[in-house]
Amino acid sequence: RRGSPLAVGYGDGEMYLGSDAIALAPFTDRVAYLEEGDWVEIRRAGAVVHDETDAVVTRPITVVSASAFQVDRGNYRHFMSKEIHEQPEVIGHTLAHYLDLSAGTVRLPAEPSFDWKSLSRLSIVACGTAYYAGLVAKYWFERWARLPVEIDVASEFRYREPPLPENGLAVFVSQSGETADTLASLRYCKAQGQHCAAVVNVTTSTIAREADVIFPTLAGPEIGVASTKAFTCQLSVLASLAVAAGRARGVLTEADEARMVAALGDLPGLVLRTLRLEPQIEKLARDVAKVNDVLYLGRGANYPIALEGALKLKEISYIHAEGYAAGELKHGPIALIDETLPVVVIAPHDALYEKTVSNMQEVAARGGRIVLVTDARGAAENSVATLQTIVMPDMDALVAPIVYALPIQMLAYHTAVFMGTDVDQPRNLAKSVTVE
């Protein structure tokens, strides 16, 4: 094994090699994970593992739980659709590991190897959708815990080799736990003496094994290349961590914590209600499937949701899409706006709503076709003409980035279905990017 993950599957009189337990699931549930530099001799009856010095070593055989094998599509046409619809359940399941709802407190599943109070800085490193989850978390940690946060995509971070402060925490966010650039960044941070925590979905992954502490997302196996349920579970975990940090650092009171925990506890129900908007979004997708470009705008913690919306759409429908902070509109992208361009505006009625409406007015004045994603109050107070307004349930502003991820996932999914692309295995993409 060099770089990419490699696992040995133990069958009856037969042995297997694969990248992970899911790849080996049709054949066996008994799996040993090789360490970096290991090599293995395989015979029908078994395997002998050597480390990079050629010494014979033992790598424990894990019996992978049956739930890790639930990898069929059920009644859904695509894994992506199934995974979108699993979100109420997996978010609830994830939060049950982080919150004590009856006590109104955060209760982390793992004792952190650091003290939130004395941390000097938080560095968040990830790629793609996981990076956008980290970008939302930056807003949360800064606001709720007054902890300075730096965030970067792993491919930049690792070669930038940034100076890292004493007593800093680095958090690596990854569904697969095998993303090469994220792993390299983790190794860099470890070498720099940072406390290293991983928010991962695959707890047997290399990133999980090399981190000092893991905070698992309990999304279950995610098969569709486009990340959906892993993203909202990452956000759920990061929100819980940010509340824990805020409490420990004395920024949040007991009452704040109770209110925030209750808001997080509402997530499964809110996500379920949002899924009921699917027929409206499917209809909208018919129009989106006819265009060449789409612009997504958002502000504050919902700005990364605009970025995620654009990524989701382009990776599975191959329609060009860009996400922007709404306030950046007049610094360039406004030049793109004409009557052919749909502009998806993520704007719950929060403290930044008025600002976003003024950006919408600029879009409307140039003939852009606005798709407004807001709540009842946002819809009622908006006087700008829209192509469509998607009215979300009312919710606490802190959970909005999690719930507002749903409409943009459904829009991307249905647009891709209308386009006839390979939704679960889009061209040129791999589920785990284990090489640079």
Ligand code: M6R
């Ligand atoms: O397994 P990871 O979370 O580390 O993967 C990171 C990205 O490769 C991944 O999120 C990618 O951007 C997805 N295809 C997005 O849907």
